[in-house]
Amino acid sequence: MFGDCTTILEMAAIEVRELCRTYQVFRKREGVWASVRGLFHREYDVVSAVRNVSFTIDEGEMVAFLGPNGAGKTTTLKLLSGLVVPTSGTAHVLGHVPWKREDAYRRRFSLVTGQKEQLWWDLPAQESFRLHKEIYRIPADDYRRRLDELTDLLEVGRLMSQPVRELSLGERMRMELIAALLHRPDVLFLDEPTIGLDVVSQRRVQEFLRHYQREQRITVILTSHYMKDVEALCDRAIVINKGIVIHDGPLAAIIDRFSRHKIIELQFSDNVVPQGLERFGRILESRPPKVKIQVEKQRVSESLSSILSQHSIDDISVSERPLEEVIAELFSSDDAARAEK
Ligand SMILES: Nc1ncnc2c1ncn2[C@@H]1O[C@H](COP(=O)(O)OP(=O)(O)OP(=O)(O)O)[C@@H](O)[C@H]1O
Ligand SMILES: [Mg+2]
Structure with missing residues (x-):
């Protein structure tokens, strides 16, 4: 009789509730004497990098996370990757609390940032990949198959034995993506994966991500300042400014709402x-x-x-108006502050 009233609760892949993170930053004073005094009486400002951020992302969604410089995007992704502990609030990713840093969670997500490499600079990428294989204990067959598939898709086969420092930025980013995906994460955090890339490399990364996400149905949060990336990959966008979410909904609705x-x-x-x-x-x-x-x-x-x-x-x-212009206008003026209210 219980069978009739059983409801299957679909769990969200990512559930964030009222997440806050503040940083204490040393307040620098102008002038020599003030600096000397500052050595003895340190004064701090409190920066709210993330303020009461809440959102839910379902399994298999690819969501854009947009905002101007300093909005709190990287901090949010660091919180969700367990690199930073929140000041308050909760988050669950695939049922895990990220900052508990459980081994089981580490195997299920990856964070890729365009600004910081995880590959060994002096070694060929294949050596770093082998290290990943050991760290994540990927069975040899799976490892070979996945590596072949990823190098094929990203067209980097001929570069595998070259030291990473000799690769171009675009080639390096493609290697970073391989490193991030070898252990088959279910959730992928992409923090500006196309930063600094030329248009061709940018498009190649975009195409790869679209293909891979559709095939594997992984859950992705993507931050990017390039609206072309966002338009090519995401239907939904969460817009954050000064640590506060000001929009969460269809990407197209941003134009409607803010233009x-x-x-x-x-x-x-x-x-x-x-x-x-x-x-x-x-x-x-x-x-x-x-x-x-x-x-x-x-x-x-x-x-x-x-x-x-x-x-x-x-x-x-x-x-x-094109999304790019609407976003630029929203981030550059008081509009963002107005939108928060
Ligand atoms: N470790 C830190 N110590 C002090 N302040 C920090 C630290 N990390 C981030 N902040 C501050 O928190 C705010 C949010 O930073 P965050 O890096 O999350 O922004 P962002 O949205 O990723 O910006 P960008 O588009 O420039 O990458 C900024 O004001 C930043 O200066
Ligand atoms: Mg950032």
Whole structure:
């Protein structure tokens, strides 16, 4: 009789509740005497790197974690990797509390950062991979199969015996990904995996990640300042600013929610662009007979009817601004502070 009312509870892969992390930073004073005094009376500021962050990520999701410099992205990923202990709050990844640093958890996730390498600089990548095999006790057959598959996908076979320091940044990042995936983690934290890469290498890493994630259905959190990465890989984004989550939902909804403008494109019938269009908004491009104007959202229909009543138009279109611009605007101004409220 219990069978009828049994519900299967699907566990989230990542569950974060009101996570906080503060850092004490030494307050430096200007001037020699103040510095000397500072040696005896140290004063500290408290920086809230992560403030009451909560989110849930299901198994197999690939979520973007976006925010300006210093927003708290890396700190959150360090918390979830158990490298940093929180000041307060809770987190569970695959049922583990990361900062307990259980061996069982270590085998189930990987953290890849674009800024810090885990490979041995002077050794060929294959030596580091062998070390991983021992650390994670990967059976020899699995190791060979996975290594072949990953080197194939990332096209780095010919570079395996070259010292890592001789590899290009893009090649090194691909080796880092192999090192991170050899033990088949279920959760992957990617902290700016394409930072500093040229467009071709960036796209190669993107394509690999998309393919790998779809095949293996692993759960991924990706931070990146390149919106091209994010648009290629994630449907959902969590946006954080000054340690606070300001958006969690579909990536496309960011444009809807935070963009204050739309783009109107017009093609005039007579071969000129009329004067005075600045009164509707910022002229982004003017190539007679075409013009592109950035207009405040709430003034779009009013502007259109005014232009149409005065001019003869061949073609007209209204579009959203690119995600890249909306994000840049959101992070660069007081908008982010306003969005927090
Ligand atoms: N070990 C530390 N000691 C003191 N302050 C720190 C430490 N680590 C991070 N912070 C501070 O916490 C805040 C968040 O830093 P974090 O590295 O998480 O930002 P981020 O979102 O990853 O930024 P970026 O896009 O530049 O990588 C910043 O103000 C940073 O200076
Ligand atoms: Mg960071």
